[in-house]
Amino acid sequence: MSETTEIAVAAPVSPGRAKFLRFLVRDAGVLLALVLITLFFSATAPYFATSGNALKIFVQIAINTVLAAGMTFVILTGGIDLSVGSVLALCTVVGATVMINESLSPAVAITLALLACMATGAVCGFLNGWISTRWKIPSFIVTLGMLNMAAGAARVVSDNSTITGLPQSFVDFGNLIIGGFLPSIFLVAVLVIAAGWFVLRFTVFGRMIFAVGTNDEAVRLSGHNPDFYKVAAFTISGLTAGIAAMVYLLRLNIGSPIAGVGYELNAIAAVIIGGTSLSGGKGSIIGTLVGACILQVLSTGLQLLGVGDNFKPIVIGLVIVLAVILDAYRERLLRKIR
Amino acid sequence: MDTILSLEGVGKIFPGAVALSEVSLSIARGETHIILGENGAGKSTLIKLLAGIYQPDSGRIAFNGQPYQPKTPHDAQQSGIRIVHQELNLLPYLSIAENLMLESLPRRAFGIVDRKALNSRAVALLREVGLDIDPRTRVEALGVAQMQLVEIAKALSYDSKLLVLDEPTATLTPPEIERLFSIIKRLKAKGVTIIYISHRLHEVFEIGDRVTVLRNGRLVATRDLHGLSVPDIVRMMIGRDIADEFGFDARVVPGKVALSVANLKRDASTPEISFSVRHGEILGVAGLVGSGRTEAMRALFGADPKLDGVVEIDGKPVAIAAPKNAVRHGLSLLTEDRKGQGLLLDMAVDKNITITDLSKIARNGLLNRRTEAAAANDLVGQLRVKASSIEQAVRNLSGGNQQKVVLAKWLFRGTSTLILDEPTRGVDIGARREIYQLLWMLAAQQKGIIMVSSDLPELMGMCHRIIVFSRNRIVGELARSDFDQERILSLAYQEYVRP
Numbered sequence: 001m002s003e004t005t006e007i008a009v010a011a012p013v014s015p016g017r018a019k020f021l022r023f024l025v026r027d028a029g030v031l032l033a034l035v036l037i038t039l040f041f042s043a044t045a046p047y048f049a050t051s052g053n054a055l056k057i058f059v060q061i062a063i064n065t066v067l068a069a070g071m072t073f074v075i076l077t078g079g080i081d082l083s084v085g086s087v088l089a090l091c092t093v094v095g096a097t098v099m100i101n102e103s104l105s106p107a108v109a110i111t112l113a114l115l116a117c118m119a120t121g122a123v124c125g126f127l128n129g130w131i132s133t134r135w136k137i138p139s140f141i142v143t144l145g146m147l148n149m150a151a152g153a154a155r156v157v158s159d160n161s162t163i164t165g166l167p168q169s170f171v172d173f174g175n176l177i178i179g180g181f182l183p184s185i186f187l188v189a190v191l192v193i194a195a196g197w198f199v200l201r202f203t204v205f206g207r208m209i210f211a212v213g214t215n216d217e218a219v220r221l222s223g224h225n226p227d228f229y230k231v232a233a234f235t236i237s238g239l240t241a242g243i244a245a246m247v248y249l250l251r252l253n254i255g256s257p258i259a260g261v262g263y264e265l266n267a268i269a270a271v272i273i274g275g276t277s278l279s280g281g282k283g284s285i286i287g288t289l290v291g292a293c294i295l296q297v298l299s300t301g302l303q304l305l306g307v308g309d310n311f312k313p314i315v316i317g318l319v320i321v322l323a324v325i326l327d328a329y330r331e332r333l334l335r336k337i338r
Numbered sequence: 339m340d341t342i343l344s345l346e347g348v349g350k351i352f353p354g355a356v357a358l359s360e361v362s363l364s365i366a367r368g369e370t371h372i373i374l375g376e377n378g379a380g381k382s383t384l385i386k387l388l389a390g391i392y393q394p395d396s397g398r399i400a401f402n403g404q405p406y407q408p409k410t411p412h413d414a415q416q417s418g419i420r421i422v423h424q425e426l427n428l429l430p431y432l433s434i435a436e437n438l439m440l441e442s443l444p445r446r447a448f449g450i451v452d453r454k455a456l457n458s459r460a461v462a463l464l465r466e467v468g469l470d471i472d473p474r475t476r477v478e479a480l481g482v483a484q485m486q487l488v489e490i491a492k493a494l495s496y497d498s499k500l501l502v503l504d505e506p507t508a509t510l511t512p513p514e515i516e517r518l519f520s521i522i523k524r525l526k527a528k529g530v531t532i533i534y535i536s537h538r539l540h541e542v543f544e545i546g547d548r549v550t551v552l553r554n555g556r557l558v559a560t561r562d563l564h565g566l567s568v569p570d571i572v573r574m575m576i577g578r579d580i581a582d583e584f585g586f587d588a589r590v591v592p593g594k595v596a597l598s599v600a601n602l603k604r605d606a607s608t609p610e611i612s613f614s615v616r617h618g619e620i621l622g623v624a625g626l627v628g629s630g631r632t633e634a635m636r637a638l639f640g641a642d643p644k645l646d647g648v649v650e651i652d653g654k655p656v657a658i659a660a661p662k663n664a665v666r667h668g669l670s671l672l673t674e675d676r677k678g679q680g681l682l683l684d685m686a687v688d689k690n691i692t693i694t695d696l697s698k699i700a701r702n703g704l705l706n707r708r709t710e711a712a713a714a715n716d717l718v719g720q721l722r723v724k725a726s727s728i729e730q731a732v733r734n735l736s737g738g739n740q741q742k743v744v745l746a747k748w749l750f751r752g753t754s755t756l757i758l759d760e761p762t763r764g765v766d767i768g769a770r771r772e773i774y775q776l777l778w779m780l781a782a783q784q785k786g787i788i789m790v791s792s793d794l795p796e797l798m799g800m801c802h803r804i805i806v807f808s809r810n811r812i813v814g815e816l817a818r819s820d821f822d823q824e825r826i827l828s829l830a831y832q833e834y835v836r837p
Contacts (some may be wrong), residue, residue: 019729202704202705203700203703203704203705204696204697204700204703204704204705205703207689207693207696207705208696210685210689211682211685211689211693214682214683214684214685215678215679215681215682215683217678217679218678218679218680218681218682218693219682219693220641220660220661221639221641221661221671221673221679221680222661222665222693222694222747223661223662223664223665223666223694223751224662224693225660225662281682281684281685282684
């Protein structure tokens with residue numbers, strides 16, 4: 001063929017440099033934002049740049065990070081999961097109920113509680129995915145329904161009361177700070193992120209998640225069953241809601257039917273700020289971790305600066321919108337680089 | 339010459355690529371001016387400059403003697419240049435009349451739409467383009483050809499001085515094209531200047547006065563169409579001769595039956611159809627758009643549900659309920675809608691290729707990126723896909739190279755029978771020829787090939803045998819020695835002309 005097409009598609013930069021630029025724009029952008037925000041608050045907010053405050057932030061982001069990890073899978077396939085907050089509530093009361101069973105030794109009770117949390121969450125997530133794919137209903141609606149059902153179920157299970165009296169060894173583990181700098185529950189969050197990163201990046205399953213989010217019809221016509229991966233993504237989101245419930249129990253030591261209100265929105269915000277596209281197919285779970293950090297750093301920093309509780313949500317809301325606007329620019333930049 | 343539009347040294351540069359350079363051209367008032375060029379030659383950039391979507395980086399454009407510098411499509415419309423884009427921009431859930439006058443709906447007091455005026459004006463506009471449809475009909479109920487005419491009627495509603503038609507016949511059937519041409523001629527008689535972009539060479543002689551050929555973003559020549567021949571223009575477009583673009587390979591001899599379909603019935607209202615393709619055979623499937631050819635292939639492949647029918651592969655009946663069954667039995671479908679159904683547009687070339695069988699590049703569920711890159715590079719080289727690297731997003735490839743990636747993904751999986759639906763639509767001549775060569779290579783490897791196409795010369799040049807669809811029925815089958823354009827066309831219309 002003549003050089004026609006080559007000119008039309010010629011890449012503006014060399015492949016190696018393009019790769020680096022792509023990394024900079026796609027992945028390092030959010031990280032840079034986090035660093036800048038942290039530096040800003042370190043310079044302006046009293047007590048912000050202290051080890052005590054850093055520990056506090058690590059503790060506070062754990063729950064949202066775990067939820068957002070699962071949410072990343074769902075959003076990558078082009079779905080949304082609004083139910084994770086109340087699924088978390090349901091899991092906390094299920095887990096706490098199992099754990100306070102006095103006929104079991106603490107070790108057995110804790111293990112069973114963990115399994116019960118994960119199973120409850122996974123079942124809720126599976127139902128979300130199965131219903132939305134089986135009847136082709138937008139996941140927005142199905143998970144909105146699940147949000148209500150799980151909240152109701154949490155009240156039924158707990159008889160509408162807070163469950164306390166968790167085993168002391170469990171409570172101690174929740175307060176543990178490994179090596180003086182790594183809170184145990186933050187470690188849990190990091191492990192969940194690491195597992196998600198590994199799956200998305202190195203496995204066939206992870207590749208399929210991206211492919212389904214990019215074009216599920218093309219995936220179907222290539223001989224796969226995209227619904228399987230969508231259901232799996234929702235199940236993973238439910239599963240992480242269960243794990244997040246255990247983190248909640250570790251941190252607050254109570255199972256509560258009114259836990260988790262609004263958590264789904266924080267999780268979605270972390271995913272979006274982290275650069276995952278709401279239309280699916282593009283994003284990274286490391287970005288999600290960074291997104292969760294940005295949210296918490298902002299929240300803590302603003303508080304230390306003395307910005308009142310009324311203004312704080314306004315600023316955070318603006319940041320979320322800003323992140324999406326930047327995302328649109330990022331897309332344009334990436335197209336030019338590729 | 340009374341010039342309505344003139345371009346002087348117009349250029350447009352995109353990062354890393356010159357899309358248009360030093361183009362000087364003048365369009366005479368009242369002429370029908372054809373612009374030809376392969377994909378990537380700069381046709382669409384030129385149109386977007388006229389439409390106010392892009393602004394030129396150099397040069398001047400004058401319209402009616404005045405400098406023409408539209409910043410937005412709205413500016414372009416205000417000046418009297420109207421563009422009917424290849425992708426139609428109608429609102430499917432509004433009526434024809436509303437679409438026609440969307441930008442200035444007739445109003446009564448309090449801003450209430452004056453339905454009577456709206457519809458009567460719409461009827462008049464539709465008559466201009468020879469459409470006899472109730473203007474209250476919703477646009478979604480129209481066929482593509484009718485939508486095209488509505489777009490043209492819409493363009494006329496603004497008293498346009500210059501009408502730009504971008505590949506208007508790409509999805510039309512021959513009689514629809516004829517109708518469009520008679521309308522173009524009528525508009526011309528009324529003094530409307532028309533710029534007509536196409537890459538169907540044969541049709542432009544019927545309506546054009548002059549032709550401008552672009553290549554690699556440069557203007558090759560502007561000539562009177564009178565006295566030019568198709569080979570002349572092809573030479574201008576690609577800079578060399580193409581002797582036989584199809585390259586029918588007589589050494590490839592069909593063998594045993596690879597795939598046979600018996601009594602395939604899509605739903606209660608469609609008739610049963612049966613056909614088969616042999617190993618090493620290229621079977622053509624002709625018929626009008628909407629005659630059930632695409633639908634039959636999709637049902638066979640399990641992409642859409644079917645009611646009944648037996649599919650046999652190498653003589654053995656197989657159950658195909660979903661595409662995954664078809665793929666497992668060695669069938670491949672290259673869909674008509676390449677971007678929407680064939681490709682993961684925002685993903686890289688290598689990931690598009692390996693998607694058909696990730697188990698080949700994985701062990702225990704873990705991907706091996708090195709194996710993947712090797713396999714992808716291998717196929718990219720074999721099929722001569724022009725991409726900056728296998729990590730380039732497929733979105734940024736030309737139509738021909740995208741189609742090669744689709745072919746590559748099926749070759750990666752390994753296939754015994756390929757179904758190709760409009761494989762060369764939107765593919766320029768050079769890449770088209772390469773795709774034909776690839777198909778001959780596959781046929782020589784004894785693969786069965788089913789080729790659905792609206793391009794009759796293509797089918798007649800490529801196929802051993804052609805079956806013709808007409809209103810969901812297979813109405814005829816022709817061996818290569820009996821190929822005859824007239825005969826195939828009359829078969830294609832057979833079920834539509836009968837009462």
